[in-house]
Amino acid sequence: MKTSRRELLHIALAAAAGSLPLISRAQAIETAKILSGFAAGGTLDTLARRVATQLNGSYAKATVVDTRTGAGGQIAISALKASAPDGATLLATPMSMLGIYPHTYKKLPYDPMLDLTPVSLGVVFDMGFAVGPQVPVSVKTVPEFLEWCKAHPSNANFGSPAPGSVPHFVGELIGRAGKVNMQHVGFRGSQPAILDLLGGQIAAVSAPVGEFLPHLSGGKVRLLATSGASRNKFVPGTSTLVEQGLKDLVFGEWFGFYLPGKASVDMVSRANAAIRTALANKEVVEGLAVMGLEVRSSSPAELAAMLKADTEKWGPIVKAIGFTAES
Template identity: 80%
Template sequence: MTNNRRQILQLALTGLAAGMPLIGRAQSIENLKIISGFAAGGTVDTLARRLATHLAGPYAKSAIVDTRAGAGGQIAISALKTSVPDGGSLLVTPMSMLGIYPHTYKKLPYDPLTDLTPVSLGVVFDMGFAVGPMVPATVKTVPEFLEWCKANPNNANFGSPAPGSVPHFVGELIGRAGKVDMRHVGFRGSQPAILDLIGGQIAAVSAPVGEFLQHLSGGKVRLLATTGTTRNKFVPGTGTLIEQGMKDMVFGEWFGFYLPGKASADVVAKANAAIRAALADKDVVSGLAAMGLEAKSSSPAELAAILKTDTEKWGPIVKAIGFTAES
């Protein structure tokens, strides 16, 4: 037997011993980048870093978070779009950038359906609406905040992590429910908005519930309401918008993981399996819960279906509000 034939036979036997055919085996990934479009310290960043820690080893030899903040998450999505579809680049993004932005931007630098390949859900969560030192401590509910806004129109404002996002529209709908014209201030993520809230530069912030948790004990941030059908398990002492008389004001969101649009089925399957395993880890679940996030994975097909449903849901809401990225 020649040396070449011996090498071929040895490689074939190695493949069989590993429990899979040699041909078509997934290539090992050296370096994984999890691309995030929002500032460090927030909920998107938390999910990205938790997963990076647990994907380093089982999925890739090393894993880092690549923060591309700006343009309401669009820079990060554009970065994934141009990445090699070999599984070495994953995007974690809120639904807003994929399901709402198509209704608010005449032209996006990406197509959510062709430039991205769904992999798995990451987390689900409710929104929260909070006030800071600018608002008197006597204001303890959203209706009371709206009355305060009417009496202080120059300070009737709220911040959100990005214009055209779910938190932005929650704030807009709260204002409309109370017949108050609240000025919206868009930020590059929730934490920069909350820092301005604590500093007294803005009156209120609409953001994922988990973004507020680390700030509540100090007393400078007061959570007035959450947006679920029932009280949020992470802040059970805070009433929902429905409890406070705002009918049909139920809104949640999710963060999902995506690969570039041309990723193969094998690459998607490998990434999905690794993410699902990581999200089932007890340390990951508890770590995300500390940020008000409920770990939840899915199949790629399930994620695609969820995005389709949310895209269709938000179209009429955006139209009714009349918001466009140019407005």
């Protein structure tokens, strides 16, 4: 896939921003907000709130999290697009909405390359696949779950944080690997999906590993596998999909921070420095680890390159699955 002139200009802008010194804070931002497109209490919300706390008094006099759920994260991104590029509005978003949605939607209300300016990577994480009370406790692995689905086709389903997201496609690929047609149920975030899992309304959920951690001790939610190349350090006792015989199913994702598309290089530099400082804070690192999130910041150029690589990676996968937003 060739890099377009527009992409080159965007990456060049990000690279320039990463090399500039932090500008004067004489013109202080009164109130900044971090837009989040998924429900409060989830991993994205946790990242946004941890960072917002650190930005208070440094990047802005006050920083708040503005949750805009709906349309699988698109509402929050559209809100960023409509915001003034003055640094007062940031976005925390999963990669899915920027790197996968262009392959699943015929038309998006935003252009990931033009309407958003990369600032910094935030965290990286693996996916987890878990079952709840609807599935017998004798089911301890993904292959066993797939066999149970074959025996109970009316209950062969799974939930995810959003249709067309990485967790959604991980679930779809798991079903295909076992030749099981699992019905997908999309939610407005992982926690609403897990609540239905706990209530027995759905059989399984595919979501970031950290989303399950608060629920594992009770035993009602049982994590069957993780999606990384090696065992996840937050749940080392859980084997990977590959270990369970599902070859080539190795996937992860990241959350990143963005400014509106027309943000100046000076503002990008300022936001990048502030967010990287926030992410380096020990309390932030430890607090996010509780949610299964590994902190990893970046330059704007590095984030732009990551998005480009993931956009190219997911194109063929989405095509093979045959999913569209209208399907």
